[in-house]
Amino acid sequence: MKKVSYCRICQASCGILAEVRDNRIVRIVGDADNPLSEGFTCPKGRRGGELHSGPQRLRTSLKRMSDGNFVPIDPLDAAAEIGGRLLAISATHGADAIGMFRGTQQAFNSLTKPVASAWWKGVGSHKLFSTMTIDQSAKWVVTGRMGEYLGGRQGFAEADVWLLAGTNPLVSVNGGTADGPLMHNPSVALRRARERGLKLIVIDPRRTETAALADIHLQPAPGHDALMFAGLLNVVLGEGLHDRAFCAAYAEGVDELAVAVGDATPDRVAEVTGVPVARLIEAARLFAAGPRGMVSTGTGTCMGPDSNVAEHLATCLNVICGRYRRVGEPAFGPAVMGPDVPVRAEVALAARTWNEGYRSRLGAGLLMGELPSCTLNDEILEPGADRIRALIVSGGNPVLAMPDAHRTRQALGSLDLLVAIDTRLSETAQLADYVIAPTMFYERDDHTLAMEYVFPKPYAMVTGPIIDPPPGTIDDWRFFFELARVMGIPLKVAGRILDADSPPSSRQLLEWSAGRGRVPLANIAAAPHGLLAEPRQAKVEPPSEAMQGNRLQLLPADVAEELRAALNRPAPRPGELNLIVRRMRGLMNSLGRDFTDLHGENPAHFNPEDMGRLGIAEGVQVRLSSAHGEVFATAASDATLRPGCVSLTHGWGGLGPSDGIGHNVNWLTGHDAQTQTINFMPVLTAVPVVAEVAR
Ligand SMILES: Nc1nc2c(c(=O)[nH]1)N[C@H]1C(S)=C(S)[C@@H](COP(=O)(O)OP(=O)(O)OC[C@H]3O[C@@H](n4cnc5c(=O)[nH]c(N)nc54)[C@H](O)[C@@H]3O)O[C@H]1N2
Ligand SMILES: Nc1nc2c(c(=O)[nH]1)N[C@H]1C(S)=C(S)[C@@H](COP(=O)(O)OP(=O)(O)OC[C@H]3O[C@@H](n4cnc5c(=O)[nH]c(N)nc54)[C@H](O)[C@@H]3O)O[C@H]1N2
Ligand code: SF4
Ligand SMILES: [Mo]
Numbered sequence: 223m224k225k226v227s228y229c230r231i232c233q234a235s236c237g238i239l240a241e242v243r244d245n246r247i248v249r250i251v252g253d254a255d256n257p258l259s260e261g262f263t264c265p266k267g268r269r270g271g272e273l274h275s276g277p278q279r280l281r282t283s284l285k286r287m288s289d290g291n292f293v294p295i296d297p298l299d300a301a302a303e304i305g306g307r308l309l310a311i312s313a314t315h316g317a318d319a320i321g322m323f324r325g326t327q328q329a330f331n332s333l334t335k336p337v338a339s340a341w342w343k344g345v346g347s348h349k350l351f352s353t354m355t356i357d358q359s360a361k362w363v364v365t366g367r368m369g370e371y372l373g374g375r376q377g378f379a380e381a382d383v384w385l386l387a388g389t390n391p392l393v394s395v396n397g398g399t400a401d402g403p404l405m406h407n408p409s410v411a412l413r414r415a416r417e418r419g420l421k422l423i424v425i426d427p428r429r430t431e432t433a434a435l436a437d438i439h440l441q442p443a444p445g446h447d448a449l450m451f452a453g454l455l456n457v458v459l460g461e462g463l464h465d466r467a468f469c470a471a472y473a474e475g476v477d478e479l480a481v482a483v484g485d486a487t488p489d490r491v492a493e494v495t496g497v498p499v500a501r502l503i504e505a506a507r508l509f510a511a512g513p514r515g516m517v518s519t520g521t522g523t524c525m526g527p528d529s530n531v532a533e534h535l536a537t538c539l540n541v542i543c544g545r546y547r548r549v550g551e552p553a554f555g556p557a558v559m560g561p562d563v564p565v566r567a568e569v570a571l572a573a574r575t576w577n578e579g580y581r582s583r584l585g586a587g588l589l590m591g592e593l594p595s596c597t598l599n600d601e602i603l604e605p606g607a608d609r610i611r612a613l614i615v616s617g618g619n620p621v622l623a624m625p626d627a628h629r630t631r632q633a634l635g636s637l638d639l640l641v642a643i644d645t646r647l648s649e650t651a652q653l654a655d656y657v658i659a660p661t662m663f664y665e666r667d668d669h670t671l672a673m674e675y676v677f678p679k680p681y682a683m684v685t686g687p688i689i690d691p692p693p694g695t696i697d698d699w700r701f702f703f704e705l706a707r708v709m710g711i712p713l714k715v716a717g718r719i720l721d722a723d724s725p726p727s728s729r730q731l732l733e734w735s736a737g738r739g740r741v742p743l744a745n746i747a748a749a750p751h752g753l754l755a756e757p758r759q760a761k762v763e764p765p766s767e768a769m770q771g772n773r774l775q776l777l778p779a780d781v782a783e784e785l786r787a788a789l790n791r792p793a794p795r796p797g798e799l800n801l802i803v804r805r806m807r808g809l810m811n812s813l814g815r816d817f818t819d820l821h822g823e824n825p826a827h828f829n830p831e832d833m834g835r836l837g838i839a840e841g842v843q844v845r846l847s848s849a850h851g852e853v854f855a856t857a858a859s860d861a862t863l864r865p866g867c868v869s870l871t872h873g874w875g876g877l878g879p880s881d882g883i884g885h886n887v888n889w890l891t892g893h894d895a896q897t898q899t900i901n902f903m904p905v906l907t908a909v910p911v912v913a914e915v916a917r
Pocket of ligand 3: 231
């Protein structure tokens, strides 16, 4: 039987057709009638059936007994026991002794976040963490320090030029900041855009699949994005190519910025990064000529040694070139399931939330209501009355994802109570006291509300289960609902107080959450392949009186100081090797490693020149070591890498440095003097390493 639904492994939310036999998905193909993805799927999406029914799937929740072994437990009994233990910990040590870590797979599950957030509010703890602070929270820091233009960014569809830095959307279907231009069939989308005249600039130390399609590929030494953007700003401001009218209306500190990037001349950029002078100037002029199109950054920019200032300068380039929507232009945002709220050409002032209110004993403030994930280990291990003793991990695998694998393992292993909600016995779940087995995406109701802001079209879809879940599983949201019930926490979700004694259905909750949408949910549900809505009619409106005169802060004092330091970062020494980030098509972080027939393991990729110099042959085991630790991996030759770079995908390996499938790159990462202020972001790309043949 063929069933229609959409994939929820990543934000692309591709429409699929599943062939179901005996309650098993035996085949997944792209749904050509889906107006968003038009038949596109990726290799991991097509293996979604195996994630549900393969040997790794957890079919029952587990409790660890005093002998260390797991025994099956009914999830409602587990919720009762866990709720009781959380109440006791909170009563003895205070609510801040409870922590929650939100992983990536909480994001594509529409009900988990709202219900978990409502429960969390009642817990009353400050110790909330998510993967954003080991990902691209530099973007949050920029908004906090610069402010935000609320009229919306220019769109990819109408762009003349686009600059992608540190992102490889042809693999990650990501492509930067909520523009969603390159999600579905990204190589075709990019080719089509270029055929209509788009000019593409890519900044990446690897000649990626995306960079291969660029008009200009700048291939700098890694870890120098701040200098790269300073250099581009130097040319644009130096040649007066910026949008003076937009700057006058909305920005403060343009002249100071011009002075601050004064030393970042194309010569200096070339000396440090190896990018030829003429290429940098050409890229700066091409970008500034626009007239439309933005800079979008990804993990390569947001994980480097000066990530916060690099991202700040990338945004400055958008601001000084005025790449935002003005009064009278079509409003940004699809507003299909979401509400059609007015969009105004105004600035929300910088709000340094981390300086206000709560501050942890480790010196961290709140960023979008969260603490930096890189303080989680110390929150658990360092003495303090409010140290974390119980941690709930929802849809994440911090044992592999967090930097400093050694200490993460030590920290999570030392908790009084660790609860992992996971569809497989992940490395994090292996350390847990309770593992809650949730339903998976083809077994549950969902809609695209939370994702629509990154879609390139005004699209929405509602889906129901297409197979029955294993009987021992529970919906993620329902587990949090039960915890709340046991702990006596009233839940307010989508504006309603839920009745603890009679849980709503998933459908009901979905309906409530989309209750303020521009398009009624009934219309969306009536479109089995998803609905392409009429474009939104709203136009960008003039600023409200209260916001009149608000300006973006281009160069606050702390940014100026970080910029000075970043510009002095030395060029790589001859023979220096730097580990850089990379993603693989066949898996989503640690999810999908089991499909080794699809992608093998995660090799350490080297430029052939470096392999020759170091005497490393294809396929041999190499030992990579850094200031933080070592990892062993299989060498693979990759001529697309800039010499001096080694790239290795994260999300692999096991509990120890040399078990599991593949190798956990986070044995090489950790905290040091380069950890960023505010978000405590460590360096995950451009990590100095030494490589040698393993003996
Ligand atoms: N197939 C697949 N898709 C995914 C994921 C996955 O695991 N697999 N993960 C998802 C997640 S969680 C995220 S956050 C997104 C991330 O999406 P992206 O940010 O697009 O991630 P990558 O594809 O790793 O691209 C990062 C690029 O940065 C480059 N780079 C490394 N160091 C530097 C540097 O110093 N400067 C510059 N300019 N570039 C550098 C790398 O060579 C690489 O090409 O992808 C999502 N999509
Ligand atoms: N060195 C290095 N480290 C990195 C990165 C890097 O580039 N380099 N990238 C960072 C980034 S961008 C990210 S986002 C993080 C990823 O960090 P995490 O989000 O912690 O890691 P994932 O592997 O995505 O974990 C998702 C988990 O959710 C489970 N899961 C799948 N479906 C469901 C479901 O329906 N419900 C529940 N409850 N669980 C489910 C999966 O089995 C898996 O164990 O890693 C970060 N760490
Ligand atoms: S890109 Fe792949 S993983 Fe992401 S939603 Fe589409 S099919 Fe699923
Ligand atoms: Mo991520």
